[in-house]
Amino acid sequence: MKTMRSFLLASVCAVTASSAIAQTRAANPAPADAAARAEATVKRMRSDEKTVLTHGMMPLPLGPNAPPLPAGAIPGAGYVAGIPRLGVPSLRETDASLGVSYVMGLRKDGATALPSGLAMAATWNDALIEQGGRMIGAEAKAKGFNVLLAGGVNLMRDPRNGRNFEYLGEDPLLAGRLVGHAIRGIQSNGILSTIKHFALNGQETGRKFVDSKISDAAARESDLLAFRIGMEIGNPGAVMCGYNRVNGEQACASDWLLNTVLKRDWGYRGFVMSDWGAVPGLDAALKGLDQQSGAQLDPALFFGDRLGAAAKADAGYAKRLDDMNRRVLYSIYQHRLDQVPARPQAPIDIAANASIAEMVARQGIVLLRNERGALPLAATAKRIAVIGGFADTGVVSGGGSSQVQGQGGAAVAIPIGGTGPFAAILTQSYHRSVPLDALKALAPQTSFRFRDGRYLTDAVAAARQADVAIVFATQWSTEGLDQPDMSLPNGQDALIEAVAAANPNTIVVLETGGPVLMPWLHRTAAVIEAWYPGARGGEAIASVLYGSTNPSGRLPVTFPARDDQLPRKAIDGADVLEPDFIGNPPHGDMTLTADYDIEGSDVGYRWNARKGIKAAFPFGFGLSYTRFATSAPVIAGNVATMTVTNRGPRSGATVAQLYLVSRAGKPMRRLVGYRRVELAAGASATVAIPIDLRLLADWQDGGWSMPAATYEMASGDSAEAVGATVALRLPERRWHDQSL
Structure with missing residues (x-):
C-alpha cells in the first residue's frame, strides 16, 4: 500500500460544488437582477392576478368534460396562463427527459427520441449528455414550448421499478452530474427545465400513497445528494415534487423536503411545481409548494380562488402567495422566458438530431460478455439467424408520459389492454429503427434469416442452420407499473436457453428498462445491454455487433445475480394491489410503506459492498474490443490524477473510476470521481x-462531517474490481451546504 502525503484541505474550502455553481451562474442573468425584477412585478400585481401563475391545466382533449384549449396553448402536458398586462409569458409545458413527448399523436408531429436514461447514464459522458439535452431542448422550443419537464434523477433503489428507464442509475455522483449537464443543455435554448421527482420516488406500485421511510442522514447522502449535485450544475428553473409520501407527508406537501431541505438549507430561489394529480390540499402552499400542475387530476383546484380567498383572510397565506409568485417570476426572468417568446420555430433538422441520439446509443451500449472473441462479428459468418424482439420492425421504448415517437408514430404498438382513460398510454411501442435492416446494411454478403421467436421449434431450427444466432430480447417498462421480478417476459428466457443449446455461437441483445436475471448466461457466446436505444437504436446495435463502434458503455446500475440479493424481497404492495396506472389507494385508510432505512444511503453497489454480495455484473462494469489499464491514483488537494493506457489493438474509450474503499479501517465503497477517456491503440x-x-463525509447534526481518519481510495474497472489503494490521513472537517 502506497501512503500519500496529507490532503491539502486548504484547497477545498469551498467544496467542489462552488465551481459548478459559478459556471452555471455565468450563463444566466445575475440572480440579483432576476430577483429584483420578480419583486417589482409582484408589487404591480392586482389581487386577481396573484393566482394566475400558481396553477396550470392539462391542455389535452381527454374525455367529454375536458375544458377547451386556451388560446395559444399547445397540446402537451401543461399550460399556465401568463399575465399580458405585466409582460409575463404563459408557460407551455411538455414531457420529458428523453425528448418531446408524443401525447398520443395529438399534435400530429414527431420528435427525436434519445435513448433511455439508463442508456445515457451508461455513457458516463457529461459533455455528450449535455449535447443531448441541448438537442431535445431545441426541439421543444421549436414546437412552441418553453418548459421541458425533464431532469429525472430518482436513484434506482429497486431494479423492478417500472420507471427506472427514465432515470440515471443508482449512484448519486454519476446521476447528479449527468442530470445537471442534461438540464444545462436544455436551458441553453432559453427555455426552462425541471428536476424531478423530488424526492425518494422509488416505485410505481401505489405511487400516490406509498410512504418512503428514510432517515434525514441517509436521504441527504443518497437521493437528495443526486438532486443537489444536479441543481448545482444545471440550475433548473423548477423542481417537480413526487407522488409518493416521505416519512408520512405527501412529497408535494412535505415541509421537510420543500421548506427545510430545498429552500432553507439549499437556498433554492426557483419554484416547486407539483406532479400531475399530486396535490393533497390547500395547505400544500404553506408546506412549500408553489404551483399546482394539471389541476384536472387533483380533487379540486386548490391554488386558484381558494388560495386567493385564503390570502385575503390570512396574513400567512398572503405572504406565502407573494413568495409563490416571486419564485415563478424569478425563474421566468433568470431563464429569459419573457425575452424569448414560446412560438413555433424553423423546421427541425431531424437527421442531425437523430445522429446525436445514435451517438448516445453507441456510447451507452454495454458489452457484458464476449467469449472466444464472438464479437465483433467476423466476415466469415455467412449465415446469421436473427431471432425475436421485433428486430425486423424496430427497437422498444419505455411507456408513460416520457414516450417519444418520431414522425409517423410507432413502428408497432402492442396494447397492454384495459378500458380506462390511460389505456392508450399503456402500449408497448417500438421506434422505427430496424436492427435487421441495419445489420444487412453492414454485411450485404451475409445471409440473414429472421424468426420472431414465438415458437421454440422454429427458432431452434433456424439457429442450428446458422453460423451465428442473435437473439433480441426485450423487457418493456412503463410509468405506472412495476415489474414483478427480473425475468424476461413472454418466455424469452426459455427461448434464449433453447437457441443457445442449439448454437454455441449465440449472441444476446438485451433491450431492457433495467437489470434482468440471466439464467442462460453460461451458454451464450456474447451479451450486450442496449437498453432502450432510441431513434436510431437499430443502427447503434448493428455498429457494435460488427465492430464499427468499439463498445465503451459502463453499467450505471448493479445487475444482481439473484432476487434475494436485493434489500427487499418484492416491490412493496405488489402482493396486495392490482396494477393501477394512477396509483391511488383502493380504499382511503390503506397504508403502504417502502422502508428505505433497510439500505439507507447504501444503494446498489454500496449495499453489495456492505453485505459482501457479488453481483452478476457490478456497477461500472463493461467490456471492450481492446484492453485498458489504469494506474493507482495520485492525490493532491481535492484532485486525483490517474494514467490510463490502451494496451489493445484498436482505439476505444473507457471510464477512469475512483472509489473510496475504506475509512477509519471500515471497508466501504463509494464512487468519488470519474472521467471518460478516449485513446488510440497504444x-x-x-x-x-x-x-x-x-x-467522503457523512451527514450529521445538520451538516457534512469527515472524521479524522485514514481514507483509502483506488482506481477501478468497476465497483467490484479496484486496483492498488492509496492511503491518506485526513483531519476532522465539518461544513454546511452552500446556497444555490
Whole structure:
C-alpha cells in the first residue's frame, strides 16, 4: 500500500460544488437582477392576478368534460396562463427527459427520441449528455414550448421499478452530474427545465400513497445528494415534487423536503411545481409548494380562488402567495422566458438530431460478455439467424408520459389492454429503427434469416442452420407499473436457453428498462445491454455487433445475480394491489410503506459492498474490443490524477473510476470521481478527476462531517474490481451546504 502525503484541505474550502455553481451562474442573468425584477412585478400585481401563475391545466382533449384549449396553448402536458398586462409569458409545458413527448399523436408531429436514461447514464459522458439535452431542448422550443419537464434523477433503489428507464442509475455522483449537464443543455435554448421527482420516488406500485421511510442522514447522502449535485450544475428553473409520501407527508406537501431541505438549507430561489394529480390540499402552499400542475387530476383546484380567498383572510397565506409568485417570476426572468417568446420555430433538422441520439446509443451500449472473441462479428459468418424482439420492425421504448415517437408514430404498438382513460398510454411501442435492416446494411454478403421467436421449434431450427444466432430480447417498462421480478417476459428466457443449446455461437441483445436475471448466461457466446436505444437504436446495435463502434458503455446500475440479493424481497404492495396506472389507494385508510432505512444511503453497489454480495455484473462494469489499464491514483488537494493506457489493438474509450474503499479501517465503497477517456491503440493519457468531498463525509447534526481518519481510495474497472489503494490521513472537517 502506497501512503500519500496529507490532503491539502486548504484547497477545498469551498467544496467542489462552488465551481459548478459559478459556471452555471455565468450563463444566466445575475440572480440579483432576476430577483429584483420578480419583486417589482409582484408589487404591480392586482389581487386577481396573484393566482394566475400558481396553477396550470392539462391542455389535452381527454374525455367529454375536458375544458377547451386556451388560446395559444399547445397540446402537451401543461399550460399556465401568463399575465399580458405585466409582460409575463404563459408557460407551455411538455414531457420529458428523453425528448418531446408524443401525447398520443395529438399534435400530429414527431420528435427525436434519445435513448433511455439508463442508456445515457451508461455513457458516463457529461459533455455528450449535455449535447443531448441541448438537442431535445431545441426541439421543444421549436414546437412552441418553453418548459421541458425533464431532469429525472430518482436513484434506482429497486431494479423492478417500472420507471427506472427514465432515470440515471443508482449512484448519486454519476446521476447528479449527468442530470445537471442534461438540464444545462436544455436551458441553453432559453427555455426552462425541471428536476424531478423530488424526492425518494422509488416505485410505481401505489405511487400516490406509498410512504418512503428514510432517515434525514441517509436521504441527504443518497437521493437528495443526486438532486443537489444536479441543481448545482444545471440550475433548473423548477423542481417537480413526487407522488409518493416521505416519512408520512405527501412529497408535494412535505415541509421537510420543500421548506427545510430545498429552500432553507439549499437556498433554492426557483419554484416547486407539483406532479400531475399530486396535490393533497390547500395547505400544500404553506408546506412549500408553489404551483399546482394539471389541476384536472387533483380533487379540486386548490391554488386558484381558494388560495386567493385564503390570502385575503390570512396574513400567512398572503405572504406565502407573494413568495409563490416571486419564485415563478424569478425563474421566468433568470431563464429569459419573457425575452424569448414560446412560438413555433424553423423546421427541425431531424437527421442531425437523430445522429446525436445514435451517438448516445453507441456510447451507452454495454458489452457484458464476449467469449472466444464472438464479437465483433467476423466476415466469415455467412449465415446469421436473427431471432425475436421485433428486430425486423424496430427497437422498444419505455411507456408513460416520457414516450417519444418520431414522425409517423410507432413502428408497432402492442396494447397492454384495459378500458380506462390511460389505456392508450399503456402500449408497448417500438421506434422505427430496424436492427435487421441495419445489420444487412453492414454485411450485404451475409445471409440473414429472421424468426420472431414465438415458437421454440422454429427458432431452434433456424439457429442450428446458422453460423451465428442473435437473439433480441426485450423487457418493456412503463410509468405506472412495476415489474414483478427480473425475468424476461413472454418466455424469452426459455427461448434464449433453447437457441443457445442449439448454437454455441449465440449472441444476446438485451433491450431492457433495467437489470434482468440471466439464467442462460453460461451458454451464450456474447451479451450486450442496449437498453432502450432510441431513434436510431437499430443502427447503434448493428455498429457494435460488427465492430464499427468499439463498445465503451459502463453499467450505471448493479445487475444482481439473484432476487434475494436485493434489500427487499418484492416491490412493496405488489402482493396486495392490482396494477393501477394512477396509483391511488383502493380504499382511503390503506397504508403502504417502502422502508428505505433497510439500505439507507447504501444503494446498489454500496449495499453489495456492505453485505459482501457479488453481483452478476457490478456497477461500472463493461467490456471492450481492446484492453485498458489504469494506474493507482495520485492525490493532491481535492484532485486525483490517474494514467490510463490502451494496451489493445484498436482505439476505444473507457471510464477512469475512483472509489473510496475504506475509512477509519471500515471497508466501504463509494464512487468519488470519474472521467471518460478516449485513446488510440497504444496511447496513454493522464486524467485529473475532482473529488467531491461529500462522498467522503457523512451527514450529521445538520451538516457534512469527515472524521479524522485514514481514507483509502483506488482506481477501478468497476465497483467490484479496484486496483492498488492509496492511503491518506485526513483531519476532522465539518461544513454546511452552500446556497444555490
